Amino acid sequence: MNVKSVIAAATGAFMAASAGATAFAEEVNIYSYRQPDLIAPLLDAFTKETGIETNVLFLNKGLVERMKAEGANSPADLIMTVDIGRLSNAKDEGVTQPVESAAINGTIPENYRDPEGHWYGLTTRGRVIYASKDRVEQDAITYEELADPKWKGKICIRSGQHIYNVALIASVIAHLGEDKAEAWLSGVKDNLARKPNGNDRAQAKGVYSGECDIGIGNTYYVGLMMTNEKEPEQKEWADAIKVLFPNAEDRGTHVNISGMALAKHAPNKDAAVKLMEFLASPKGQELYAERVFEYPVDPNASASDIVKSFGDINADPLSLDEIAKNRAAASAMVDKVGFNN
Structure with a gap:
């Protein structure tokens, strides 16, 4: 046929x-x-x-x-x-x-x-930071801070070309402009603990195992891990992290x-x-x-109640239509800086 x-x-x-x-x-x-x-x-x-x-x-x-x-x-x-x-x-x-x-x-x-x-x-789901409860003392963070050398070798993330990360990068482009966004993305790449891989749960697992101190993931995965009866080890991954909402004090956390x-x-x-x-x-x-x-x-x-337990979210009010317009530039930027390499 x-x-x-x-x-x-x-x-x-x-x-x-x-x-x-x-x-x-x-x-x-x-x-x-x-x-x-x-x-x-x-x-x-x-x-x-x-x-x-x-x-x-x-x-x-x-x-x-x-x-x-x-x-x-x-x-x-x-x-x-x-x-x-x-x-x-x-x-x-x-x-x-x-x-x-x-x-x-x-x-x-x-x-x-x-x-x-x-x-x-x-x-909506926030694109947030999964931070180690044991190794990360701070309770506030910004996306811009992910490029700070103090996080060198401490960040876990899935592929930069995944739709969740393309949308995040597109939002950074919308706020900072392409030149500053590219410098930021290069800085984040320099701070990675390993080559980008896995899904968002894998980033929490990386924090749990000590492979990295912070991971980048969506809020809803925390709820999925907290309630996973079929794979109870995921409850341990969720218990090892605290959710930090980037830019909560200024423009707000990127949401999809x-x-x-x-x-x-x-x-x-x-x-x-x-x-x-x-x-x-x-x-x-x-x-x-x-x-x-x-x-x-x-x-x-x-x-x-489970979602409320993650903490209060101050969502970035940026129009998602505006983010969508920057997706092609974001995807090209991932390749340009060799983020997945």
């Missing part, structure tokens, strides 16, 4: 499964980068409240490419994903459409949504988002918009944020 045939067959199977028990009922088909079990309680609450069924297709890669290949025949109504890079890429690749909803705009702050309404943030976008050819557009409005509501944001250990974007919605 060629690629188009495979996609057609897979799409047909997805639609057949979703239609089997819900013929003639309203439904929403979701293409998701997030594991189905993470969003299931949220979607169950929506169905209970509205009677609208939801069907989730989990795609850990190739979501946009699939939608482009499906074209006008795509069954996708809604995209749920993480990172401003993936959301802005979906818009740039032409697989989304704008939404104008007073309900959504009323709860999603302007800096967490696309100016044209193509994507909306639902929850998980978010949503309406598919360009959504066959169930009205139902999909209803789901978007539910997700954007304080109730929806709180349910979602609690499940994924993140912060609701609505300042009137509450974070979970």
